[in-house]
Amino acid sequence: MGQRIVVGGDSAGYSYKEAIKKDLEADDRVEAVIDVGVIGSEDETYYPNVAIEAGEKITAGEADRALLICGTGLGVAISANKVKGVRAVTAHDIYSVQRSVLSNNAQVLCMGERVVGLELARTLVKEWVGLEFDPTSSSGPKVDAIDAYEGL
Numbered sequence: 287m288g289q290r291i292v293v294g295g296d297s298a299g300y301s302y303k304e305a306i307k308k309d310l311e312a313d314d315r316v317e318a319v320i321d322v323g324v325i326g327s328e329d330e331t332y333y334p335n336v337a338i339e340a341g342e343k344i345t346a347g348e349a350d351r352a353l354l355i356c357g358t359g360l361g362v363a364i365s366a367n368k369v370k371g372v373r374a375v376t377a378h379d380i381y382s383v384q385r386s387v388l389s390n391n392a393q394v395l396c397m398g399e400r401v402v403g404l405e406l407a408r409t410l411v412k413e414w415v416g417l418e419f420d421p422t423s424s425s426g427p428k429v430d431a432i433d434a435y436e437g438l
C-alpha cells in the first residue's frame with residue numbers, strides 16, 4: 287500500500303510546498319497527498335498551526351508522513367514535535383534525510399525554502415519517500431526510548 291503524505295507550510299514555504307506536492311501526486315509510491323495549507327503566498331496562517339495539524343493527522347492514523355516547509359524548516363519542526371508521538375526533523379542533505387527515517391523513524395521531514403534549492407529539495411523528497419524504518423534494527427530500541435519518555 288502506498289504512503290499517505292501530508293504537505294504543509296507557511297507563506298514562506300508555499301512555492302516549494304506546491305512544487306513538491308505536484309511531484310508527490312505523480313509518484314506511484316504515494317497513495318494520497320493531503321494538503322493542510324497554507325492556500326496561497328498571501329495566506330499568513332502561522333506555521334505552528336499548520337505543523338500541529340499535520341502532526342495530529344499522523345497520530346490520528348489519517349496519514350503516514352508529513353513534509354513541512356517554512357522559511358527555515360525550523361519552526362515547523364519545533365511545532366510538529368509538540369504533538370506527542372511525532373518525530374520531526376529539519377534536513378537539507380541526503381545523509382540526514384536517510385538517517386531521519388532509518389535511525390530515527392521520523393515521520394515528518396521539514397525543509398526551509400530560504401535555505402535549500404528547489405531541485406535539491408525535490409531530489410531529497412524523492413529519496414525520502416522510498417525509505418523505510420526497520421524496527422528490528424539496532425535503532426529500534428533507541429526510538430522506543432523516545433516513545434517511553436512520552437508515555438507511549
Ligand SMILES: O=C(CO)[C@H](O)COP(=O)(O)O
Nearest residue numbers: 296298356357358359360361
Ligand atoms: O522560518 C520560519 C519559522 O521557522 C517562518 O517561515 C518565518 O518565521 P518568522 O521569521 O518568524 O517570520
